[in-house]
Amino acid sequence: MISADVAVLGCGWAGLAAILGVLERAPGATVVCLDASEEPGGLLRSERICEHTFDVGGSHIIFSRDKGLLSEILGLLGGSAVEHERKAFVLLGGVKVPYPLENGLYALPPQLRAEMLVGFVEALLERAAAPREPESFGEWARMFFGRAIAESYLIPYNRKIWKVDPDEMAADWVHTPGRLPVPDWRDVVRSGAGVETRGYLEQARFYYPASGGIQRLYDAALELARSRGARFLWGHRVVRVRRDGGRWVVNGLVEARKLLSTIPLPELALALEAPEHVLRAAGRLRYNRVAVVGFALSREAPGEHWVYVPDESVVFHRYAWISNYSPANAPRGSSTLQVEVTLRPGDPVDEEKLLGEVVEGLDRLGVASYDHVKLARVWVHEYGYPVYVRGHNEAREEVMAYLRELGVVSVGRWGSWHYWNMDRVYKEAKAAAASLLAP
Numbered sequence: 001m002i003s004a005d006v007a008v009l010g011c012g013w014a015g016l017a018a019i020l021g022v023l024e025r026a027p028g029a030t031v032v033c034l035d036a037s038e039e040p041g042g043l044l045r046s047e048r049i050c051e052h053t054f055d056v057g058g059s060h061i062i063f064s065r066d067k068g069l070l071s072e073i074l075g076l077l078g079g080s081a082v083e084h085e086r087k088a089f090v091l092l093g094g095v096k097v098p099y100p101l102e103n104g105l106y107a108l109p110p111q112l113r114a115e116m117l118v119g120f121v122e123a124l125l126e127r128a129a130a131p132r133e134p135e136s137f138g139e140w141a142r143m144f145f146g147r148a149i150a151e152s153y154l155i156p157y158n159r160k161i162w163k164v165d166p167d168e169m170a171a172d173w174v175h176t177p178g179r180l181p182v183p184d185w186r187d188v189v190r191s192g193a194g195v196e197t198r199g200y201l202e203q204a205r206f207y208y209p210a211s212g213g214i215q216r217l218y219d220a221a222l223e224l225a226r227s228r229g230a231r232f233l234w235g236h237r238v239v240r241v242r243r244d245g246g247r248w249v250v251n252g253l254v255e256a257r258k259l260l261s262t263i264p265l266p267e268l269a270l271a272l273e274a275p276e277h278v279l280r281a282a283g284r285l286r287y288n289r290v291a292v293v294g295f296a297l298s299r300e301a302p303g304e305h306w307v308y309v310p311d312e313s314v315v316f317h318r319y320a321w322i323s324n325y326s327p328a329n330a331p332r333g334s335s336t337l338q339v340e341v342t343l344r345p346g347d348p349v350d351e352e353k354l355l356g357e358v359v360e361g362l363d364r365l366g367v368a369s370y371d372h373v374k375l376a377r378v379w380v381h382e383y384g385y386p387v388y389v390r391g392h393n394e395a396r397e398e399v400m401a402y403l404r405e406l407g408v409v410s411v412g413r414w415g416s417w418h419y420w421n422m423d424r425v426y427k428e429a430k431a432a433a434a435s436l437l438a439p
């Protein structure tokens with residue numbers, strides 16, 4: 001039996017941040033982290049194949065509106081990061097509209113942008129005349145962006161990524177200050193009148209590791225945690241967690257005084273043999289898998305970072321030219337393209353069929369032709385996106401209340417069941433480590 005002060009379940013980005021948090025507050029503490037995968041990285045894993053680097057958990061960039069947090073995260077890379085001005089687009093009716101769409105209206109033909117602007121102003125007036133809470137995510141989109149923007153872009157795009165009708169989704173996750181940018185009406189009017197504007201400014205500049213893909217960031221944190229004494233057990237899926245005389249015993253292999261988890265809440269509830277009502281609540285938490293289809297292409301990338309595709313006849317919701325994130329991601333004269341598709345958990349995954357559909361979509365949209373493909377790969381992550389169906393908050397709270405009662409701290413994208421980016425995960429996981437050690 002391995003003995004430690006703290007056992008951390010799941011060694012993804014959240015697990016690493018939590019470990020760093022523990023070791024900052026309690027240098028010399030013994031920490032052991034268990035992860036189901038044999039390959040470190042979680043969603044931040046990268047693979048290098050034939051001189052092309054793929055971020056196999058999807059296109060990842062480093063950004064944050066919290067400048068202190070951003071510089072702490074970038075500090076892990078020791079200055080080896082590339083800074084970019086975002087070149088992201090929404091592909092609408094054959095036009096690449098600069099992202100976010102409401103700031104990029106100026107790129108659309110006058111008839112269309114007028115229609116979107118009218119819808120936006122109508123929604124603004126309706127909100128001012130009768131303020132109310134949106135009842136669903138779909139309603140929120142119509143209330144804050146107007147019918148034309150919602151119905152031609154936000155609703156189809158979100159239906160595609162979440163695999164749930166936005167009218168069936170909760171509104172609370174977007175209708176709170178902070179998660180998604182609500183546009184400044186002045187900018188939307190300017191943009192509708194044909195003037196170039198910019199939105200979602202905290203992401204307008206972003207960073208990316210100079211080499212090694214996004215995993216370079218993960219590896220830097222991993223090395224730091226190791227250098228401070230943390231121990232990692234790869235290939236150990238957590239299946240059993242029990243209490244024994246005031247200590248936690250994980251898989252009968254690790255015993256520790258404190259337990260911090262970043263694994264998906266339903267898996268933790270099962271491992272703890274939680275009571276029936278907690279297991280049922282955990283079962284109500286919805287998520288989607290993410291499939292990443294990577295291509296090494298024998299042509300250079302256009303001057304774009306990523307493009308959102310609301311067109312529902314195309315299987316993917318986004319593609320990204322990650323060779324533009326770092327020149328080290330592809331040899332000169334060629335490019336690395338990644339495409340993201342969400343899948344419902346439990347649905348059979350036919351990788352060959354998926355690849356065929358992606359290639360057909362890329363060809364039809366004029367993104368890439370099959371003749372340029374040197375190599376193609378498909379990676380499927382079981383846990384890609386938490387889905388905010390109605391009742392998600394109550395379900396999450398029921399599980400969290402049970403964990404709090406036991407004194408188990410759970411954090412991270414899956415440990416909190418929140419659609420959090422790396423910056424938020426890092427911050428919350430460090431804060432969770434502090435709460436774990438509080439007397």
Ligand SMILES: Cc1cc2nc3c(=O)[nH]c(=O)nc-3n(C[C@H](O)[C@H](O)[C@H](O)COP(=O)(O)OP(=O)(O)OC[C@H]3O[C@@H](n4cnc5c(N)ncnc54)[C@H](O)[C@@H]3O)c2cc1C
Pocket residue numbers: 009010011012013014015034035036037041042043044057058059060061062063236237238239262263264267290340383384385411412413414415420421422423425
């Ligand atoms: C397509 C996509 C694009 C994204 N783009 C960005 C971006 O551009 N910028 C950004 O900041 N964020 C982005 N994110 C979010 C970012 O990936 C997450 O915030 C972050 O990786 C979450 O870390 P985590 O440790 O909580 O989860 P994960 O990375 O999923 O790690 C969980 C770990 O737990 C392990 N595990 C699971 N079950 C068990 C078990 N039973 N026992 C033991 N181990 C287990 C897994 O193997 C994994 O290593 C993106 C996410 C996706 C899906």
